[in-house]
Amino acid sequence: MLAAYRQVTASYWPAVAIGAMLLLALILTTVATARRARRRSHGAKTPASAAPRTGEQEQDTEDPHPRCHASITEALIVRERVSGQIGAATYQARMNDLAATRPDRGAGHVER
Numbered sequence: 001m002l003a004a005y006r007q008v009t010a011s012y013w014p015a016v017a018i019g020a021m022l023l024l025a026l027i028l029t030t031v032a033t034a035r036r037a038r039r040r041s042h043g044a045k046t047p048a049s050a051a052p053r054t055g056e057q058e059q060d061t062e063d064p065h066p067r068c069h070a071s072i073t074e075a076l077i078v079r080e081r082v083s084g085q086i087g088a089a090t091y092q093a094r095m096n097d098l099a100a101t102r103p104d105r106g107a108g109h110v111e112r
Contacts, residue, residue, distance in 0.1 A: 073098055 077098065081091040 070098065
C-alpha cells in the first residue's frame with residue numbers, strides 16, 4: 001500500500017491534471033461572466049423588439065415614468081386594501097380614479 005502512495009506522490013501528473021481542470025473551470029466561468037455582462041450591456045434582442053413599432057408601442061417607449069408612477073400608485077392602493085387600512089368602497093373609488101387618469105390609455109384601449 002505504501003508503494004502506491006509513493007507512486008502517486010513521486011510523479012507530477014496528478015498535479016498537472018488538477019491544475020488543468022482548475023484552469024479550464026476558471027476560463028469557463030470567466031467566459032460565461034463576460035457573455036452575461038455583454039448581453040446585459042447590449043440588451044437582449046428579441047423578435048418582438050425587431051418588429052416594426054405601432055403608434056401605441058412608440059407611445060410606450062417615449063416616457064415610461066408616468067406609467068411607472070401609475071403602477072406604483074396602484075401597488076400602494078392594493079397594499080392598503082390588503083392590510084385593511086381602507087375599505088372596499090374607498091379601494092374601488094381610488095382604483096377608478098387611477099384608471100381614469102392613467103397616461104397609457106390609448107385610442108385602441110377598450111374598457112372592460
